[in-house]
Amino acid sequence: MPMDTVVKPAIVTCTAPVNIAVVKYCKCHMYPCIVSLADMLPFNTFQRHWGKRNEDLILPINSSLSVTLDQDQLKTTTTVASCRSFQEDRIWLNGKEEDINHPRLQSCLREIRRLARKRRNDLDCSVDMGCLSHKVHICSVNNFPTAAGLASSAAGFACLVYTLAQVYGVDGELSGIARQGSGSACRSMYGGFVQWIMGEREDGKDSVAQQVEPESHWPDLRVLVLVASAERKPVGSTSGMQTSVETSSLLKHRAKSVVPDRMKQMIEAVHKRDFATFAELTMRDSNQFHATCLDTYPPIFYLNTVSRQVISLVHQYNRHYGEARVAYTFDAGPNAVIYTLQQHVAEFFHVVRHFFPPDNNGKKFLTGIQVEPVSISEELKNAICLEPMPKGISYIISTKTAWFQSKQCEVISVFPCVLKAGPGPHVLEDPSQHLLGADGLPKENA
């Protein structure tokens, strides 16, 4: 290839955070949850519609609220390269090229390009928007394993939309576009405490995320992820075989009559940093979400034995102290996300370790945990009426970049870092962090 025809791509790399809902986003249970970008395929599963609002727009039946987690521990990194020499749009997810034609990806690309064109027209072509006609290469990786059971699609689509926006020079309210990738992705567009206002419009234009408080508002709030893998086979697999599904009548009642008040109470609890109220609302909301899953037909189960033990442990721990010091929440899987305050992290961590004792591998794992050693009083141990579950339970071993998981049937693990609330997506300025090389293809380690 002659030198004068070599065109270097414009490259932008950004990161975006995971968010954990405390008032859950409820949608139709018509298809299995998407927990990562890679789960989306094959996409023909998603061609169905339900209710009155358009499924393609991913509009929720109630508002929701989440905490954005710090990106020091959990994040998606996405590089977008744009170049006139690219023949077509392409995407690589976690090292594997995927089909760019997935409708959710296409929605995000289309909407960002539409905004860019609108901006160009508004500015009367005074800005160089040549890249609008260029194809893009997209490369995205998560720094956390699928095993952690965190919905990586939220961070993934937030990062995609945020990075595309940088490439096309688009700014302003972008959460509505991220929402069209994966509903809860809209909440990952902001840091701290974020609500997703359900909106009322048929076109979904008012269904967007909004920051309630920044991450600095509640500095001693902490998050632990307890990873509990499936017991044997996924028993919630009935969800995979739903051919003629109706939504739960309880789900509709929840959306209409329960969530509106709960959102108000939750926002007030966040404003006031009232942990007891925050904790109780979080646990009630998680339970109600799983109740509505059980009320679909056929029913969907996400909680397993370990999940139920964690729920019981948390209630007994709180009861021992006569106050809510710890709260659990579960998304579409058996893993518990624990909210607590800095002053309770160490003790609760060791309580979990006592009742879910690690096997020998656990020792390695535990050295990585940034929790000071504390001893649990006999009184506390006796107050918690649970048999320790050592058999068939192993810890995940973690290093900074690699995860090794044992293949036993029940696994519980504490995510290796204590997490905090954190900021929204941002641009990485250091070009060495780009996942795509100057040739527009993924670097070897991406």
Next chain:
Amino acid sequence: MPMDTVVKPAIVTCTAPVNIAVVKYCKCHMYPCIVSLADMLPFNTFQRHWGKRNEDLILPINSSLSVTLDQDQLKTTTTVASCRSFQEDRIWLNGKEEDINHPRLQSCLREIRRLARKRRNDLDCSVDMGCLSHKVHICSVNNFPTAAGLASSAAGFACLVYTLAQVYGVDGELSGIARQGSGSACRSMYGGFVQWIMGEREDGKDSVAQQVEPESHWPDLRVLVLVASAERKPVGSTSGMQTSVETSSLLKHRAKSVVPDRMKQMIEAVHKRDFATFAELTMRDSNQFHATCLDTYPPIFYLNTVSRQVISLVHQYNRHYGEARVAYTFDAGPNAVIYTLQQHVAEFFHVVRHFFPPDNNGKKFLTGIQVEPVSISEELKNAICLEPMPKGISYIISTKTAWFQSKQCEVISVFPCVLKAGPGPHVLEDPSQHLLGADGLPKENA
């Protein structure tokens, strides 16, 4: 004791059936469920009130419907002896004397005696009602083990009330009295298909059971009980520690907006012997009942891993045939009660056996089962995406009168007889069946 002071007691013995609800009775989750008469103690737990209706009267928040099971396999037998020489009312339950002062027992005794007095007054003392001033001895036994997880309190209180009524010569509508012993006991006062109409009156006088169809109406309906014991510790044990409990908001919605229509549909399905509708409504109602348990705070879990596997198995089995041939329902425990039709019993039984293979003990058990051998097609086996659960699963071994249960952590068993719908309580005329001897004390084997 001189011969002339020896007084022989008047003795009556009756039996009463178990019933299995297909539209569930919902009540406050303020205290753990009573599943047998013996569970009732200590009674001070029951002194609390909730809502507007009086807890002592045991009034439900919605109507319910059940199938009364044939007494050939499952029944309570109760003997009541009345004698002027008795110093006090006494009761023996399953061979052990219990406190007669439990308020629920007292309610039943008081109400029956009140009816008897009313009858005496109405008849102007023309009948010998001398026994009204006599104390009674009560002896009650179940022919089924607690391990079967069947709510024996329904059969127990129905039998108590029915037998007392014979002793005191009372007849007419007695289900309202049985209800005051244990809510669902009112439904065991009738055979076949029975609804408990919730009623509206504050005094509960219109909250009574009513036969929808007799047992002869649907002769090919069959019932199997799949016994699955707790996995480790009872994980639903949070229910035991509830100090400040509110009822679920979903529970209220269910009672008000879901059950009224469902009752109509279920009654129509029974009238028409429409199994597909009966099955779907039964499964939906069971799931919704457990959803409301999960929505209480702290949440209550009754279903365990085995329960969820049975649910999945049933849905996959039905899906394979493109019709609902089998339905599950779960009460306050992990055991499944399966409704099916005679023509599907053998195959479904063997499917359960395939996916929950018995250990060596199971062979003994299986010989007792009255199910013809059938082979399951490979096609059916492959259609059901479940891993067989042989480990930690053992069958209960049954003979006619004794049960032996292994102590492994997970137990699944098929109740040893295929059950049918059956008649209501009746009197045993053979004096050799009395549980109390001429001395008013339990016979040795009672």
